[in-house]
Amino acid sequence: MKGRLLEGKKGIIFGALNESSIAWKVAERAVEEGAEIILSNTLMALRLGDTDTLAEKLNTIVVAADATDIDDLDQLIKKAMEHFNGKFDFILHSIGMSPNVRKGRHYSDLDYNFLDKTLDVSAISFHKVIQTARKNDAINEWGSIVGLSYVAAQRTFYGYNDMADAKSLLESIARSFGYIYGQEKKVRINTISQSPTPTTAGKGVKGFDHLLDFSERMSPLGNATAEECADYCLTLFSDLTKKVTMQNLFHDGGFSSMGMSLQAMQQYDKSFEYDKEHPFD
């Protein structure tokens, strides 16, 4: 499916590490819909991942930036304005990382230096990106900034650990900055709360396969894929959603509104049948 939804639009996409990254799919779809884009990721990710391959495929450039580093971000925004010959229209923040999750630290035994890092990389970097873009007056009126979140910001998911706190902060930043940037320049800021998705970051979450299966059974429409998430991101970059701002938008097949589904209940019942047959196993 190719169209012209984003014809004339330009933007920066953070976080395409490899083919399974959500940002990778967004970049591909944005270009298919006529957008001009720039990719950005950390130096380390550029060394270890496949971002350059994507840039080649999409005939664009990659600018290295650590999204927690203001100088890096300032240079990136200035380079983007040079590349685009002026202001641009959208930013995708598709960035997340928790050293506590990586090192298997339990939520009741967090390393607080790690927690600082989790919050800085996964949430405060959203503020830093927006603040740097605004100070450079880099975004056109009716531009759009999107961050990616998860329902653990509202509800407890064992294993999601301190990333839940980071996502709550991320969503709050979308509201707080959305007011300021909206009033001043009509720039909208939203987060998309996506289903569990098998990516490098996703698979790092404890019990990820079970989580994926559980939410598939709980969601009337099933889990949303990375490709489907990309399509949703595109609608938010487009002019079709000009009055949507300061929202956390669930893109999860209905999961967030469910209590219990028939499929999940059937699976739950099966575990009791198993218990009855093998009471001592």
Ligand SMILES: NC(=O)c1ccc[n+]([C@@H]2O[C@H](COP(=O)([O-])OP(=O)(O)OC[C@H]3O[C@@H](n4cnc5c(N)ncnc54)[C@H](O)[C@@H]3O)[C@@H](O)[C@H]2O)c1
């Ligand atoms: N995969 C899921 O289940 C899922 C569900 C909901 C939301 N999300 C969110 O989607 C976003 C993208 O994750 P993904 O699932 O595509 O995984 P991914 O691992 O492909 O992407 C994460 C990206 O963050 C980048 N990154 C890490 N530290 C950075 C830094 N300091 N500066 C700049 N970039 C940095 C990584 O290099 C990588 O490209 C994240 O915010 C994630 O929390 C993922």
